[in-house]
Amino acid sequence: MGLKLYGFSHSTNTQRVVLVLNELKVPFEYISVDLSKGEHKNEDYMKIQPFGCVPCIDDDGFVLYESRAICHYIVTKYASQGTPLVPSExxxxxxxxxxxxxxxxxxxxxxxxxxxxxxxxxxxxxxxxxxxxxxxxxxxxxxxxxxxxxxxxxxxxxxxxxxxxxxxxxxxxxxxxxxxxxxxxxxxxxxxxxxxxxxxxxxxxxxxxxxxxxx
Structure with missing residues (x-):
């Protein structure tokens, strides 16, 4: 299945996650959730994001929201590739x-x-x-x-x-x-x-x- 990112292009939080994904060269599928049309409050979306906010990821069934938590997950899972973004010393x-x-x-x-x-x-x-x-x-x-x-x-x-x-x-x-x-x-x-x-x-x-x- 791979990693799916639900987001809105004008959302600063969505941009933050996309930036980190690209820095670490992580492939992902982008699924637009248009806030201007209220898609973030649709019943189907709120089943995976109970607060009706963006972004949210689905990584082969593992669902996570809050942009900084997502970024932390990404840099931890893909620590061996792309730009090193968390010092170990x-x-x-x-x-x-x-x-x-x-x-x-x-x-x-x-x-x-x-x-x-x-x-x-x-x-x-x-x-x-x-x-x-x-x-x-x-x-x-x-x-x-x-x-x-x-x-x-x-x-x-x-x-x-x-x-x-x-x-x-x-x-x-x-x-x-x-x-x-x-x-x-x-x-x-x-x-x-x-x-x-x-x-x-x-x-x-x-x-x-x-x-x-x-x-």
Whole structure:
């Protein structure tokens, strides 16, 4: 059967999983779940994803959801191929784990709702909440100030090796300029790091060609 990925092309979480699959050169079948048509709430889909969210994988009967959990599963199962994304040495792995926590607890916690307020809400015909926008902008600036200190001393957010912790940032690093946020470019070490990972061939291909399966 092989690995099936259920997702939506504009979903940042779907993009995160596709990126990791491509980095590790894992073949997969892509099954589109169109959120704009409500397909994620269909009875058949919710049998495999009880929250009605994307993405979700079915790996020969093993079903898993939540993008970061899926990525962890992929890099563990296919550790011997593609780009090494999880360091094994004790201290390097600890820095990697620290980077993972920073991404989800600080960066994503500010960037995701900021992009939602300024990009996705208007797309849905809703009005952004300006109080929330200011709060998320402030939180993001504080996060990036911390990142600047970290990245002035090490190459990547999880140490001196490229890891999942870096790749997880890519969807929102791409969207921030679209909502008028140039804070990344204003911090030299953060800018250097962001430009490097944004230039990865797998990410550029995903942005140019869209989400699709691989043979």
């Amino acid at each position: 004790l201290k390097a792995n600890a820095l990697y784990a620290q980077g993972l926590s920073l991404e989800v607890g600080s960066f994503d916690a500010a960037a995701a709702p900021l992009v939602y307020e300024k990009l996705f809400k208007p797309y849905q015909g809703k009005t952004p909440d300006e109080h929330s926008v200011k709060l998320f902008e402030s939180n993001l600036l504080q996060c990036l100030d911390g990142y600047e200190k970290i990245l002035s001393k090490q190459k990547y957010i999880g140490g001196n090796e490229l890891t999942l912790a870096d790749l997880y940032h890519l969807p929102y690093l791409t969207l921030l300029p679209q909502v008028g946020c140039n804070a990344v470019d204003e911090r030299p070490s953060v800018s250097r790091w962001a430009k490097e990972i944004l230039a990865r061939p797998t990410w550029k291909s995903l942005m140019e060609d869209g989400v699709k399966g691989s043979a």
